[in-house]
Amino acid sequence: MEKKVYIIGSGFSSLAASCYLAKAGYEVTVLEKNATIGGRARQLLRDGFTFDIGPTWYWMPDVFEKFFADFGExxxxxxxxxxxxxxxxxxxGEQDSIVIxxxxxxxxxxxxxEEKGSSKHLKSFLKSAKYNYDVSINDLVYKPGVSPLELVTPVTIGNIFQFFSTIRHEVRKKIKSNKLIQILEFPVLFLGAKPSNTPAFYNFMNYADFGLGTWHPKGGMxxxxxxxxxxxxxxGVVFQTNASVEEITVNDKGEAVGVVVNGKVMQSDVVLSGADYHHTETLLPKNLRQYSEGYWDKKVFAPSSLLFYVGFDKKLEKVCHHTLFFDTDFDVHAKTIYDAPSWPKEPLFYASFPSITDHSFAPKGKEAATFLIPLAPGIEDTPELREQYFNIIIERLEKLTQQSVKKHVLFKESFCVNDFIQEYNSYKGNAYGLANILTQTAFLRPNIKSKKVKNLFFTGQLTVPGPGxxxxxxxxxxxxxxxLKTYKNETVI
Known part of the structure; x- marks a missing residue:
């Protein structure tokens, strides 16, 4: 008979898993607590404007191609x-930008x-980055993180120094321009860690950036x-929205046998959670949780974010679809995220203006914009602070691009720490999961398979391979x- 699986959450990892399990003949139901599918990658529609609430960058197109190819698509x-x-x-700085x-x-x-001779160094750096990308994408990142031996291959042994050197060290060996350094260090922010704490092996993100390019799906992510x-x-996957999972039910044998959804007991053979890992374990009795509160508190989390979704009544000038504002000190901002959690006095920020490329995002003659300020998870989040920081970045935008912006705001909506907690049960309101630093890589991340509860599995940004x-x-x-490997000897139609 078919094996029944309940998947908690409907983000990218849950959707991917649901496809593979359904293809294998499992009876799959996806349970989403919110009203729409997508997890953190939901959509906001307002007054003719469209916004991607979560991810806005489409990098590593080959990974998407591999996924669909697994289903003949x-x-x-x-x-x-x-x-x-x-x-x-x-x-x-003011009217001082580099366009990639x-x-x-x-x-x-x-x-x-920008710097004479730097292209030679960039070519060498990207050659290494491409090699690491090929190794990573074709092998390492598809390991389940169950053993340290997964990382022991002839390739990794031959490049062991790259796990103990850092992105920052490798970038700054030959490149001297601070602007070019920041451009080369920025992609690792997608991994949720500082360049000074990220192994040099992760320079494959630079190949993803420069080598594979930045893409945009028409209509958005x-x-x-x-x-x-x-x-x-x-x-055949079934989707249930407004389905809040209140408990994972476990029998006397220590087996997950279902979930409680909106007060209703629903039985299954397997439970897979793509929801926040910490939150998922709170759905179990304390004695069946793998990780203590102390464990989570000591982990290095990727940032949370303050996001604004803004409709403008005019087209903006001197900005690109993706625009980064690095006119303040990155290291000072980073300290407020990783070292002394607090609101940054002079924040770096990112802005997406998708309606520059894709006219479906805004009515004619108008602009849709998403602004993002990286923040430490768990910090204070109030309407007053949100408004204060909106004014900071809008004034900076006006100054840097030499144009009037603020008076052209039709509306804005915000999303911050409290919303990540409320909407996604996110630990301390983090936005991206666990940072990919050496001590939180591969088998050192939380387990995909529970060691205390049979039939309980996890997926998503808090387990392997990481955020993004x-x-x-x-x-x-x-x-x-x-x-599938766990139950390979059991009959599935």
Whole structure:
């Protein structure tokens, strides 16, 4: 008979796992506490404007291609991709910015113009980055994190120094321009850690950036959620929204045998949680939780965020689809996230203006914008602080781009620490999960398979391989593979 699986949450990792399990013949039901599918990658629609609430960057297109190929499909069967050119722009001061083009040859020219000789160093750096990318994507990141031996391969042994050196050290060996250094260090922010704490091996993110390019799905990242949902539905996956899981039921044998949803007991053979890992364990009795509160408190978490979704009554100038504002000290801001949790006095911030590329995001003649300030998880979050920081970044935007902006705001909505907790049960309101530092890599991350409760598994950004959309897709595959391996001798139709 078919094995029944309940999946908690409907983010990228849950959707990926649901597809693989359904393909294998499992009876799969996805339980989403909110009203719409997508987890953190939901969508906001207001007054003719569209916003991706969560992820806005489409990097590592090959990972998406591999996912759909596993089902005989292609991304183009579901959504249309545009390679952004320029990929993004970085501001360092008033009318002082560097635009990153969409092709590698043009990027070399940009580097050479900023610092003579730097393109030679960049080529060498990216050669290493591509090698690490190939090793990582084709092998290491698909490991389930159950043993240290997963990392012991001829390749990793030969490159062991890259796990003990850092991105910061490698970037700064040859490149001297502070602007170029910041551009090369910025991609590891997607891993949720400081460049000074991130192993040099993760320079593969620079290849993802420059080598593979920055893409945009027409209609936004939510089109990817819709595509995965359709794929899953076509294979028989059932979706239940407004389905809040209140308890994971465990029998006397220590086996997860179902969940309690909105007060109703629902039986299953397997429970897979793509929800926040810490929260999921609170659905169990204390004696069945693998990790204590002390364990979680000591972990290095990726940042939370203060986000604003803003509709403007005019088109903005001197900005790109993706625009980064690095006109203040990154290290000072980083200390307020990782060392002394607090609100930054002079925050770096990121802005997405998707309506520059995709006219479906805003009515004609208007602009849709998402602003993001990285913050420490767990800090105070009040309406007053949100308003204060909105004014800070809008005034900075006006100053840096030499244009009037604030008086053209039609509306704004915000999302911050308290919302991450309320909407996603996120530990301390973190936005991206556990940081990918050496002591939180691979088998050192929380287990995909519970060691205390049989039939209970986890997926998503708090387990392997880590934060980000492509890693979440991979996490869903890893979790489903482990489930299938666990029950391979049991009959599934």
């Amino acid at each position: 292609k991304p183009s069967d579901y959504y249309e991709l545009d390679r952004l050119d320029p990929a993004y722009e970085v501001y360092f 083009p969409g092709t590698l040859d043009e990027i070399y020219e940009v580097f050479e113009k 939510y089109k990817v959620i819709e595509a995965m949902t359709k794929l899953a539905s076509d294979m 959309v492509p890693p979440s897709l991979i996490s869903g595959k890893i979790a489903s593979d482990l489930i």
